[in-house]
Amino acid sequence: QEYPDIAPWYQIRSHRRGEHQGTPQHDPAWWKSHLQSYLQRLIQSKHDAIQSLKFAQRSRQWQSGPQPVQKIANTEPDSDPESLSQQYIQEVKQLQALKKQERKVWEYNTRYMHHWQHMKSLQQQSQSSASSRWSAQEWKSFQEQFQRARHRAQKYEYQLRKSTHKITEQYSSDECY
Known part of the structure; x- marks a missing residue:
């Protein structure tokens, strides 16, 4: 089955919460690849926002000459060059x-x-026919290796889930599409 190309933040968040049991979104490979693609889209949207701010700053340079005195304060945040530079930063x-x-x-x-x-x-390796001839020491060593690999895989899966939580909570309101 082919998975869709994009995964909105709410699908990633619902995967993190376990709401997609039995669906393609519950597959860990889907979740990890779409977390990465979601991050790439967020980065692209930030690049676009920065480029638009650069354009806004460049387009205001020609206005740097004497301006008529305005009695009513212009409250638009992006009309102020300092505000633009703060937003850019x-x-x-x-x-x-x-x-x-x-x-x-x-x-x-x-x-x-x-x-x-x-x-x-x-x-x-443990299911192969050679494993039946292992000594107790070899079996114990194998079990330790297996437990270490399982523990490390769980550790990094936890880190991925923690990153997903941080990203979805921090950027869920951003538009990146």
Whole structure:
């Protein structure tokens, strides 16, 4: 079954809450790939916001000559150059934080997949005919390796879920589509 290309934040959030039992969205591979694509769309939307702010700042430079005195204060936040620069700085900081979060998610996902695959290979090894001839010491060593791989995979899966929670709570109101 082919999964859709985009996953809105609410689908990722509902996966985190376990509301999609038995659906494609409950598949961990779907969840991780769409968490990464969601982050990429957030980063792209921040890039676009920064570019629009740069354009707004450039377009106001020609207005830097003498201006008529205004008796009514212009309360639009983006009409003030200082406000624009503050907004620009804020957007850049958010973009940097998103890129850092994307790197963390990529790292957690890579480590999770490594330990999960190691755990699966150990399971296959234990089901082979050679495993029946293992000594008690070999079996104990195997069990320790398996438990270590399982523990590490769970650790990185927990980190991915924690990152998902942070991202969905922080950026769920942002429009990135």
